[in-house]
Amino acid sequence: MSDHVRSGRVAELTMALSLATDLGTGQPMEHGLRTCWLSLAASEALGLAASTRSCVYYVALLRFLGCTWDASETAVLAGGDDIAFDAAMAPMLMAEPGEGMRYFVRHLANDLPWQRRAGPIVRALSDPALNRRSLSQHCEAAARLATRLGMAESVCRSLAHAYERWDGRGYPAGWAADDVPVAVRVVTVARDAELWACRAGWAAATDVLTHRRGRAYDPAVVDVVVADGEHWLTGLGDDPYAAILDAEPAPVLMIESGNLDAALTAVADFTDLKSPYFRGHSTGVARLAVAAGQAAGLAIADATTLGRAGLVHDVGRVGIPNGVWDRRGPLSAEQWERVRLHPYLSERVLRRCALLTPLADLAARHHERVDGSGYHRGDSGDRLGLGIRLLGAADAYHAMTENRPHRPALPPAEAASQLLDEVDAGRFTRVEVDAVLDAAGQVSRPPRVRRPAGLTAREVDVLALIARGRTNKEVATALVLSPKTVGHHIEHIYTKAGVSTRAGATLFAMEHGLLSP
Structure with missing residues (x-):
């Protein structure tokens, strides 16, 4: 073990994470790298400043960094294979609501017999906040992890709003038009262009971009990608990893x-x-x-x-x-x-x-x-x-x-x-x-009780259980509390930890070592 890690480029670490999120979302390896390439080319065509292109670069690589948060919940919904379900639903991430719902019903647990699919479909349709809740938590998890990776504030802010739409119907905040971070506007179009082009060809990708122009997508971004995106993808070459590493906008960021x-x-x-x-x-x-x-x-x-x-x-x-x-x-x-x-x-x-x-x-x-x-x-x-x-x-x-x-x-x-x-x-x-x-x-000796952010001992107990995926009712049973009291504790935990979702609270617990056996 003499070959020790000393220092390297931040881009290398984020590119590795991009490959991991490809695995976690059921996409072909290097999907995120190709998205980054298209995003950079579109940024150049739009005349974006170097600092903005740097933000676009990292948002493209890290947009799905929160994908692991609710994998267990998705697997239950999908009959066990969260990755296959995410892969099937990927083309509909920015679809119109009616189109996305019809596609969802056709693909949810579609490898199971109909009688076993009916239950999950009914449960999903009876929870209209499911998509908002899931994607909003992905955003908070991604932004929080990106902060710990040393990303710039603009990158973290963009990831915190990674699923906003041009028409204001996105998540988590419903921002619209120019209020949506420019990196999100660029990467959203580039990602979907790459996905549809690889699955169905460039003509199909163009049709999708044109249909969603002015709805999910910024029209200016759509126009440059439709005009030259096929050429840009062709120019990537046989080694996307090397190409993306070389394409990092200056200044090159280092991790010591x-x-x-x-x-x-x-x-x-x-x-x-x-x-x-x-x-x-x-x-x-x-x-x-x-x-x-x-x-x-x-x-x-x-x-x-x-x-x-x-x-x-x-x-x-x-x-x-x-x-x-x-x-x-x-x-x-x-x-x-x-x-x-x-x-x-x-x-x-x-x-x-x-x-x-x-x-x-x-x-x-x-x-x-x-x-x-x-x-x-x-x-x-x-x-x-x-x-x-x-x-x-x-x-x-x-x-x-x-x-x-x-x-x-x-x-x-x-x-x-x-x-x-x-x-x-x-x-x-x-x-x-x-x-x-x-x-x-x-x-293994009993550790000193750690109570970061002013949490009480009981709040630490509640946080540890919800981070392990327990429901409020299960926490109440385990700690001999009422569900209402558990709810109050969770509100206090969120306020003290500076989070707004279970994803953020779970990462807070992990960051402060509150989940050790």
């Missing part, structure tokens, strides 16, 4: 080593929003891996690299449907194959980014085992260095101490016993397990 951990922690939280069962997992694994590395005698730089790999090790999870991750019963053979795919997807995202390449090998092999029984490569023995084994053991132990849909969290002592059973079975060695248990013994 001192700021890298904060940015990677934002990536971890983006990943862990995917399911209520995962929230806080990646940051917890990272802390445990660093401590275990130090206990095992690793150099400080190597332990730091191990922790950073822990922060991004599960980014590939976003490419697997929540019907798999949230399933309460046994997984089918096909579902297990999907689970085994997520380290490969992590590696695929990380290796495309020079800044994160030094972390890719560690992250991609956290499910490998010494006896060769792990995945996705099936490596064994000497092919698994100490760092890989430490990260794997830290991940395994931490997961055992977290709730999962098929079992409750294990007490630390039982989790330690089960990890030692893995040694007896030949899947880990005693070296990494002793180091992890040593580290876990230090962090």
Whole structure:
């Protein structure tokens, strides 16, 4: 583990996140990069200033950064596969309401028999605020994560209004015309042009843009994209990643080593929003891996690299449907194959980014085992260095101490016993397990109660439960309160934390370490 991450370009990190959001929304890889390319070309044609083009660049790459927030809810609505549903609905994101609703009914859970589709369709149609609620929370989550990535205020403000429309019928605020941030106006058209062109050809894309001109879309942006968009896409070439990196508007933004951990922690939280069962997992694994590395005698730089790999090790999870991750019963053979795919997807995202390449090998092999029984490569023995084994053991132990849909969290002592059973079975060695248990013994002592933003102890309890996806009624039952009292607590939490949705509150809890087992 001598190839350490030191510094790099902000664009590299945001491009990696763009690839991850492609996975999470069911789009072809590099959809976000191609959108960025079209957005930049349109910005040039519109004569936008360099500072505005920089905002457009990052908004195009990060527009769907909030996509993991309600994946579990979407999966329930869609019969299990949130990613396939998002992919099917993608062309309708900026459609007229009637058109979008008809398309929604045709595609909701359309792989299920009609009698099983009827219930979800009725529930969705009986909740007219569903779309507004979902997209508004995506916006707050994206803006909050972008702030932690070090994005400019203009980028964060644009992401906070990523689904506004030219005609004022968008979300979250219903802004119209020139009140909609210019980056949103440009990226909205460019994204839909790329999506329709790749699915149905440029003629179909032109028809859609023309139909929605002056409705969802800024007419000036539509005009330049319709005129030259096909030519711009053709000019992208065979390596979109390199082209987009080279096209970053000046000044080129850098991320220094001192700021890298904060940015990677934002990536971890983006990943862990995917399911209520995962929230806080990646940051917890990272802390445990660093401590275990130090206990095992690793150099400080190597332990730091191990922790950073822990922060991004599960980014590939976003490419697997929540019907798999949230399933309460046994997984089918096909579902297990999907689970085994997520380290490969992590590696695929990380290796495309020079800044994160030094972390890719560690992250991609956290499910490998010494006896060769792990995945996705099936490596064994000497092919698994100490760092890989430490990260794997830290991940395994931490997961055992977290709730999962098929079992409750294990007490630390039982989790330690089960990890030692893995040694007896030949899947880990005693070296990494002793180091992890040593580290876990230090962090498993009752922590000092943390109450950021002036939260009371009871508000911290409520926040931890709603961040795990509990309803107000479930929180009330767990804490022996009335649902009305829970509602009051949530109002106070939102005010103190400076958030307005559950997505924002959940990220606040994750940012302040309030979800540790």
